Amino acid sequence: xxxxxxxxxxxxxxxxxxxxxxxxxxxxxxxxxxxxxxxxxxxxxxxxxxxxxxxxxxxxxxxxxxxxxxxxxxxxxxxxxxxxxxxxxxxxxxxxxxxxxxxxxxxxxxxxxxxxxxxxxxxxxxxxxxxxxxxxxxxxxxxxxxxxxxxxxxxxxxxxxxxxxxxxxxxxxxxxxxxxxxxxxxxxxxxxxxxxxxx
Numbered sequence: 001x002x003x004x005x006x007x008x009x010x011x012x013x014x015x016x017x018x019x020x021x022x023x024x025x026x027x028x029x030x031x032x033x034x035x036x037x038x039x040x041x042x043x044x045x046x047x048x049x050x051x052x053x054x055x056x057x058x059x060x061x062x063x064x065x066x067x068x069x070x071x072x073x074x075x076x077x078x079x080x081x082x083x084x085x086x087x088x089x090x091x092x093x094x095x096x097x098x099x100x101x102x103x104x105x106x107x108x109x110x111x112x113x114x115x116x117x118x119x120x121x122x123x124x125x126x127x128x129x130x131x132x133x134x135x136x137x138x139x140x141x142x143x144x145x146x147x148x149x150x151x152x153x154x155x156x157x158x159x160x161x162x163x164x165x166x167x168x169x170x171x172x173x174x175x176x177x178x179x180x181x182x183x184x185x186x187x188x189x190x191x192x193x194x195x196x197x198x199x
Contacts (some may be wrong), residue, residue: 004100009181011137014105017181021069022071022199023056023058023160023163023198023199024056024058024199025053025087025160026087029077030086031066032061032080033060033077034058034075035058035061035062035064035065036061036065036075036077036080037063037065038058038065038199039066039069041058041059041062041063041066041199042063043055043059043060043062043063043198044059045059045197045198046193047091047169047191047192047193048189048191050094050179050190051093051094051171051191052088052091052092052093052094052115053091053092054057054090054091054092054163054169055089055090055092056160056163056198056199057084057085057086057087057088057091057160058199059199060084060085061080061084061085064079064080064084071133074164085158087159088132088157088158089159089160089162089163090155090156090157091115091117091131091155091169092137092153092154092155093112093115093153093154093156093171094137094153095109095110095111095112095167095177096173096177096178097109098109098110098175098176098177104148107175109173110173110175110176110177111127111152111153111154112152112153112154112172112173112174112177113171113172113173113174114131114154114156114171115131115134115153115154115156115169115170115171116128116130116131116169116170116172117129117158117162117167117168117169117170118167118168118170119166119167119168120165120166120168121168122168129158129159129162129167131168132157132158132159133156133157133158134156134157135153135154135155136152136153136154136155137152137153137154154188156162163193163195163198164193164195165193165194165195167192167193168191168192169181169188169190169191169192169193169195170188170189170190170191171188171189171191172187172188173187173188174187175187177189
């Protein structure tokens with residue numbers, strides 16, 4: 001009976017990860033080759049389409065290889081830079097149109113102030129994980145996201161370990177950049193990591 005209960009407990013623990021890809025934590029020569037050959041990887045995994053996405057070492061290599069192919073340029077292991085394979089997650093957040101009461105998101109674009117990672121539904125700000133680096137988005141990421149903007153978007157780097165279904169990303173804007181589930185305009189957007197298909 002104890003054996004059956006132990007097996008049942010293991011099955012319950014394993015169940016949430018079913019169908020979720022494994023985030024690549026170490027870019028070995030084999031995983032680099034796999035990323036270069038991966039033509040289906042978008043490069044930036046959506047947190048919420050049009051708002052924010054994140055990259056991993058694997059997805060950055062896949063994106064660089066795909067972009068080189070579009071330009072008919074060679075891309076192999078020698079073109080992979082230390083920055084691409086660094087064990088960090090890059091979270092990119094885009095400017096958003098301001099909410100105007102009764103009209104929706106039709107106001108001028110507002111910039112992103114900061115990005116933090118928190119335990120899901122956490123309220124204790126002392127548990128916030130701050131970015132190791134936060135920079136304005138550059139043209140390279142404009143290409144990656146397929147958009148351009150007139151105000152500030154941000155790229156924030158965190159240790160790769162923050163990528164977990166138990167964490168959420170909080171993006172703070174310079175104004176009412178999103179709405180909560182009650183459709184109440186807010187300066188802070190909250191996004192959960194969805195790891196389906198993430199490498």
